[in-house]
Amino acid sequence: MSLLSSLAGGPRHGYGILLDIKEVSSGRLNPPVGSLYRIIDALCRDGLIEAERTEVVDGRERRYYQLTEEGRFALADAVTTVDLVATKARIRLNPHTHCRPEGKVFS
Amino acid sequence: MTPLERKYWLLISVAYPPEYVETRGDEMITTLLDTADPDQKRPRFADAFNLLRCGIAERARANGESTRRRARTAVVGVSAFMLALITTATVAAQAMLGTSQAVSVGFSLWLVPATVVALFALRPDSLTPVRPFLAAGAVAAAALGPEAILITRLLLLAVIWVGLAVALTQSTTSRRHRWVVVLSGCLAGTSLGVWAGVRASGLGILRPIGTDWMAPLRFQLPDLFYWIWPALLVGCALVVWLRPATGIVLAAMAVPVLLITQSSSDGLMRTGSTLSNLGFVLATVTGATLCMTVALLQTMRRT
Secondary structure: OHHHHHHHOOOEEHHHHHHHHHHHOOOOOOOOHHHHHHHHHHHHHOOOEEEEEEEEEOOEEEEEEEEOHHHHHHHHHHHHHHHHHHHHHHHHHOHHHHOOOOOOOOO | OOHHHHHHHHHHHHHOOHHHHHHHHHHHHHHHHHHOOOOOOOOOHHHHHHHHHHHHHHHHHHHOHHHHHHHHHHHHHHHHHHHHHHHHHHHHHHHHHOOOOOOHHHHHOOHHHHHHHHHHHHOHHHHHHHHHHHHHHHHHHHHHHHHOOOHHHHHHHHHHHHHHHHHHHOOOHHHHHHHHHHHHHHHHHHHHHHHHHHHHOOOHHHHHHHOOOOHHHOOOOOHHHHHHHHHHHHHHHHHHHHOHHHHHHHHHHHHHHHHHHHHHHHHHHOHHHHHHHHHHHHHHHHHHHHHHHHHHHHHHOOO
């Protein structure tokens, strides 16, 4: 989901994805390169992302990836699910901030 | 090409299948070099481990699920065979040398056939391809077993025999259970009979049984190492079963480390058993190496 979320902002290459994931998660997520490409491969196979273009910078290859239409739907679906779970978890963790005291009338 | 880039290329070429390196290698190297520190000379350990793990996983994925299943089967089967062989050889050597002192080496290995039995109960078809190995182990145990007259060895062999017999029957559940019951009964009866015979008679050839048959159950600090070996092998087999790539990489790193630790520790603390330690270490290394080689070959083999 982090990877899909990263590509929702526009096409990125491998290192760009890593930097974005790290930045968005405030350094909590820092996937190693091998794992990153495993996920990229899996998402490509599932048709959620695709290679957009390939650039050669300083003699080295950079491939940019972008979300497919299917990937956008999958991300939106995942975000909704996570949002629901997170809201529920927040309520359960801090029940008093989300509940009205009994008998009190709010205007 | 910088030395770091060359090392990354080497790592990726070893870990990943050639087709993958051809299509993805350049791109991965670029990303790896982007993430490297400016003064970095060699790949970080975590990166290297991750690349090896992901590379083996990619090989396994490329070769399909059947290869993963074969690799798991090979690890379990070859482990069982090698350990049965090692145990039988240890037991036979002790019997031939007339050693009455109980050695925990063979005793601790019962864990492995026990695990094979458990795996067989869960996945009866898992050991089918390695039946010839198991048959050879069972024949070896049967041929050399009677020489090992000490009661502890007999009980140990009973476990191995039962384990191998269960693996060999390969039939319906009821037939398997019948074999287990019959063999367990026969071997338990034999063991108890021999023990009773020793107690009742004064036969010289059976005398060692009465000497210290509980010895292998006692623990000393260095003995823990003997438990680590089978635990490691069983653990490796189970991890390989669940996550082949991680298991194989872990085993490849853990075995040499443990080997060195055990050798140095035993050398310091068990001066009297250097020869048996050395023999056991050599046998274990052979077994572990064979297990991992077969697993790697099976995993990397193209379908």
